[in-house]
Amino acid sequence: MPSDFTSSLYVFVLAGFIGFEVIRRVSPLLHTPLMSLTNALDAIVVIAAIIITGRHESTLSTILGTVAVAAAFSNMVGGFLITDRMLRMFKLSGRKKQ
Amino acid sequence: MTTLSTQQIVDFAYIAAVALFILSLKWLSSPSTARHGVLAGEIGAAVAVITTFFNPGLVEYRWILLGLAAGAIIGVPLGMVHMTAVPQRTAMSHAFGALAASMIGISEYYVRTPHITAFGMTEISLEVIIGSLSFTGSLIAAGKLQELLPQRPIVYKGQNFVSLSVLGAAIVIALIMMIHPEYKSLFPAMVIISLLFGVLLVTPIGGADMPTVISLLNSYVGLSAALLGFVLSSKVLVVAGALDGSSGFILSVIMCKAMNRSFTNVMFGAFGQLQVSAAGVQEERTVHSASPEEAAAILCAANSVVVVPGYGMAVAQAQHKVRELFDSLTKRGVDMKFAIHPVAGRMPGHMNVLLAEADVPYDKLIDMESANSEMAQTDVALIIGANDVTNPAAKTDQSSPIYGMPVIEVDHARTVMVIKRSLNPGFAGIDNPLYYMDKTLMLFGDAKAFVGSVVRELAGGDHAG
Numbered sequence: 001m002p003s004d005f006t007s008s009l010y011v012f013v014l015a016g017f018i019g020f021e022v023i024r025r026v027s028p029l030l031h032t033p034l035m036s037l038t039n040a041l042d043a044i045v046v047i048a049a050i051i052i053t054g055r056h057e058s059t060l061s062t063i064l065g066t067v068a069v070a071a072a073f074s075n076m077v078g079g080f081l082i083t084d085r086m087l088r089m090f091k092l093s094g095r096k097k098q
Numbered sequence: 099m100t101t102l103s104t105q106q107i108v109d110f111a112y113i114a115a116v117a118l119f120i121l122s123l124k125w126l127s128s129p130s131t132a133r134h135g136v137l138a139g140e141i142g143a144a145v146a147v148i149t150t151f152f153n154p155g156l157v158e159y160r161w162i163l164l165g166l167a168a169g170a171i172i173g174v175p176l177g178m179v180h181m182t183a184v185p186q187r188t189a190m191s192h193a194f195g196a197l198a199a200s201m202i203g204i205s206e207y208y209v210r211t212p213h214i215t216a217f218g219m220t221e222i223s224l225e226v227i228i229g230s231l232s233f234t235g236s237l238i239a240a241g242k243l244q245e246l247l248p249q250r251p252i253v254y255k256g257q258n259f260v261s262l263s264v265l266g267a268a269i270v271i272a273l274i275m276m277i278h279p280e281y282k283s284l285f286p287a288m289v290i291i292s293l294l295f296g297v298l299l300v301t302p303i304g305g306a307d308m309p310t311v312i313s314l315l316n317s318y319v320g321l322s323a324a325l326l327g328f329v330l331s332s333k334v335l336v337v338a339g340a341l342d343g344s345s346g347f348i349l350s351v352i353m354c355k356a357m358n359r360s361f362t363n364v365m366f367g368a369f370g371q372l373q374v375s376a377a378g379v380q381e382e383r384t385v386h387s388a389s390p391e392e393a394a395a396i397l398c399a400a401n402s403v404v405v406v407p408g409y410g411m412a413v414a415q416a417q418h419k420v421r422e423l424f425d426s427l428t429k430r431g432v433d434m435k436f437a438i439h440p441v442a443g444r445m446p447g448h449m450n451v452l453l454a455e456a457d458v459p460y461d462k463l464i465d466m467e468s469a470n471s472e473m474a475q476t477d478v479a480l481i482i483g484a485n486d487v488t489n490p491a492a493k494t495d496q497s498s499p500i501y502g503m504p505v506i507e508v509d510h511a512r513t514v515m516v517i518k519r520s521l522n523p524g525f526a527g528i529d530n531p532l533y534y535m536d537k538t539l540m541l542f543g544d545a546k547a548f549v550g551s552v553v554r555e556l557a558g559g560d561h562a563g
Contacts, residue, residue: 002217004331012324015337018120019344025127028352028440028465031447032184034126034345035316039191041119041139042323042342045198046169047112047150048330052202053165054156057209062158064205066165072198073169074176075191076143081177082187084136086451090129093459 033086040079046072104154111149112334118142119338123345129460146334181455182412185312185444189240192315193233195342199322200229204289206329212280218329219279223272225325227292231265232318234296239311242300243444249305261298268292303364305444306486310353310364312445317346349446356440356466358492358502385521388539390551393515396539397427398556400477400513403434404469406506407453409443410483414545417456420482423549424458426556435462437469437506439487470507479511482545489530499528514538517545 026034049072053065102110118138125135151159172194179187203226210218241247271288275281303311324339326332354361388396397403405424411417427434436453443449450463464472473479481488491498492505508514514537521533521540532538541548 002215005217005221005328008328008331008333008336011333011336012328012340015340016344019123019341020348022120022123022127023341023345023348026123027126027128028438028447029129029450029460029463030126030132031349031352032188032445032451033132033447034123035188035313035349035446036184036191037122037126037136037139038316038320038342038345039188039195040143041122041338042195042320043198044115044119044143044146044338045195045202045323045326045335047146048202048326048332048335049165049198050147050150050162051153051156052205052209053161054153054158056158056161061205061209062161064201066161066168068198068201068205069162069165070168070172071194071201073166074171074173075169075194075198076147077170077173078176078187079173079191080136080140080143081174082179082184084133085177086181086184086454087129087132087136089451089454089457090132090460091454091457092461 029090030087033083036079036083036086040076040083043072043075043079046076104152108149108153111145115142115146116334116337118145119341123341181451183244184451185308185448186240186243188445189236189243189312189315192312192319193236193240195319196229196232196236196322199319199326200226200233200289202326203229203329204285207285208282211282214279216276216279220272220276221325221329223275223288225322225329226289227268227272228318228325229322230289230292231296231299232315232322234293235300236296236315236319238297238300239308239315242305243308243312247301251304252301257298257302261295264291264295264298268295307357307364308444309441309446309448310350310357310359313346313349313353314361314364315346317343317350320344320346352440353446356504358500358504383534385533385540386536386538387542388515390541390548391555393539393541393548394552394555396513396515397423397432397478397480397552398430400432402472402476403427403432403478403480404464404473404476404508404511405434405436406439406469406479406481406484406488406508407436407442407449408439408482408484408487409449410485411545412443412449412452412483414483416482416545416549417452417458419546419549419553421453421456421458422553423556424462426553430556435464435469435472437466438463439466439484439506442484442487466504466506470510473507473510476511478513478515479506479508481508481514481516482549483517485530486528488532489528491529491531495531508532509535509537512537515541517541517543517548519544 049068119142122135122139125131207222268291271284320339320343324336327335438449488508490509492500492503
């Protein structure tokens, strides 16, 4: 078993526990923004897509990489945008009277 | 250590990005800090993307810039959709996330062969299978949510057998390729079969189960990104994927609990089949109905009102009229709150977003547990566009298809009012005994028009005190 795998597994298990503990505390009010925000964070696969495309190892890998860059980056841009739009709408009742 | 190599600087930037991602989710715990969370996530993502450009080994930038430009052109409109369309947008973004992860996995296979180990091949196969099935599964879910595809569960005899055989075929190919990674022609077959499995997996699932399905797909997409991190030994992908995956998993568990169903039941037991028998018997029962004037008088005389909204409220575009009702009653000293069932709407938390958009303050949105503990002291429970989540049969009638599902116990309120077009059983076709109770008043009409008339009545001022 490659040592890379073991260290990745370490990171995966720890991140999974952190994710579980942090996300468990997210208010149910915000479950929709939670999903769009995690989508945007998950779009970090764009960095892998950039590397695959930029290495230019074959025509196929460049094409697949470019599609991946576009798909992931659209999630990153759209995900942060819509999350912020949603969160801006959540207001407390005191605010209007001020 | 005298100077840092470029690779080390890139790695440190990635560690910073990962820390910001965790902070980002932590700040989402409360609406007051949530927007800092978005900012932290944006900074983390920007740091990671920019430093990636300095990665040694990049020789060609034009295609990257083309991809980024295309991504921005697709992403901005998808970030600007209307709030009612957020569920299908989310399903589309699951599809894009899965597409990106699969494309990278596929490319990695062709770049590495023939120098690929059995272990590396297994990682790639697993990653590509999960990525591909999440891609088509999410597209089908988006199609159902956009109502391009039928919302009803599409089922046929032997369905589970066919679906699982297809998945089995993909796994068999993966096993063969573990031993013979050089069989290049098998790889596209595995991808196509996985894509087909995604279609077969989601097509039979009905509209009522969409909140669970969208959460499950969320966790699959996260898992595929984490697996891609294993393939590429990229810790930042492992962390982001694990965070996304655990988020989807937690939401799936919450959704399943809120419907009293198991994962296997959602995935393999189509909801629609159960209800045929329940809709059969139609006996004569009396209902009480009321006009907007009568409804306005009762609401006015109440001290406390709990509104139970469902997706029907959003379909009728009634949320803004409901907020006018909220303003009007609050001004008269009536304590009005909104009780949100976890599966109200078409994805987790959807109803909260729709009400927040209509300017309903979020401290007036309460969850099922608090609503049920207050219900006995509530004067009026007003149900707008919700049905199953208020059905008392879930607690009492063992033959009901939704028996055991946690519901908002509106039948404990002193008076129940239900805005509904007619007595026809709703989309799910489950009979609701609530409508025939003595304390229940049926308010027949379109939700937006009816609430509008009630608001006009209240503005008339005849009911003060």
